[in-house]
Amino acid sequence: MTKIAGFILAAGLGTRLKPWTDYHPKALAVVNGKSLLQRNVEYLQKFGITEVVVNVHHFAEQIIEAIATNKGWGSHISISDETDMVLETGGGLLKAKSLLEGHENFVLMNCDILTDLNLNLLINQHQQNQAIATLAVANRETSRYLLFNQNHEMVGWKNIKTEEIKLPGKQKLGTAEPTPMAFSGIHVLSKAIFDKINFTGKFSMIDLYLDLCAHNKIIGYDHSNDLVLDVGKPEAVVRAEGLFK
Numbered sequence: 001m002t003k004i005a006g007f008i009l010a011a012g013l014g015t016r017l018k019p020w021t022d023y024h025p026k027a028l029a030v031v032n033g034k035s036l037l038q039r040n041v042e043y044l045q046k047f048g049i050t051e052v053v054v055n056v057h058h059f060a061e062q063i064i065e066a067i068a069t070n071k072g073w074g075s076h077i078s079i080s081d082e083t084d085m086v087l088e089t090g091g092g093l094l095k096a097k098s099l100l101e102g103h104e105n106f107v108l109m110n111c112d113i114l115t116d117l118n119l120n121l122l123i124n125q126h127q128q129n130q131a132i133a134t135l136a137v138a139n140r141e142t143s144r145y146l147l148f149n150q151n152h153e154m155v156g157w158k159n160i161k162t163e164e165i166k167l168p169g170k171q172k173l174g175t176a177e178p179t180p181m182a183f184s185g186i187h188v189l190s191k192a193i194f195d196k197i198n199f200t201g202k203f204s205m206i207d208l209y210l211d212l213c214a215h216n217k218i219i220g221y222d223h224s225n226d227l228v229l230d231v232g233k234p235e236a237v238v239r240a241e242g243l244f245k
Helices: 036-045 060-069 088-095 119-129 191-196 205-212 234-243
Strands: 005-009 051-056 076-081 105-110 113-115 133-138 144-148 154-159 179-190 218-222 228-230
Touching: 005 036, 005 088, 036 051, 036 060, 036 113, 051 060, 060 076, 088 105, 088 205, 105 119, 113 179, 119 133, 119 179, 119 218, 133 144, 133 205, 154 205, 154 218, 179 191, 179 228, 191 205, 228 234
Parallel strands: 005 051, 005 105, 051 076, 133 218
Antiparallel strands: 105 179, 113 228, 133 179, 144 154, 144 179
16 A cells, blocks of 8 residues: 655644744644644654655744754655745645655645544545545534535535535435534545646635535545644643643
8 A cells, every 4th residue: 555645734824823923833833842743743653654745834944944953753744835825725735746746645634733533544434435535524613614415425515604505516415404514624635636626826625625526525534522623822722731742
């Protein structure tokens, strides 16, 4: 089996994490002596993933220096440079295509997510379903939900605050109501997705999934019993320090 790569999204501006991000990238925010980036590199290592791509934009030089100084924390880390323009999650993936070549599948995750999710279970489900993407989702409250049919296939998206609904995969629903699930910012992707991307420039992974879900298998993996924490705000850093040693 071809080894799986990791792609950590670290290019964001981190506006919710001010004032830290006025002078540093959010990827280097520290939880109990370790940066979010280091924690996620080491998290991937637990599952044998040591080939990692990290995209950079905001204070890119600080991230590059941290990786070099720490010798990738034991992993081989390639940089996808977005210093000219931040490309969002989907655009960032497309730009990094050449760095991910040679891998049938790869794990994509936000640098500000900390979790104890068993990645092996997520990867196994992805491979068994022969999906182009498998998304870690949970039954929790959020303002925006992904919608899934009875076969756990993504069919749409809903914004609770605005009541906006997008159902491009409506034909996959049958008579059942779609199940809303909160996305956890962790995906396993097949390299086949690159041949299906119809966007260029700046775009989000959610927009890409909405474009593809009607005619492609995008699966939700329910990990509601796992710990997952979005370390996007200063108060979340304090909470993370009580959960991740």
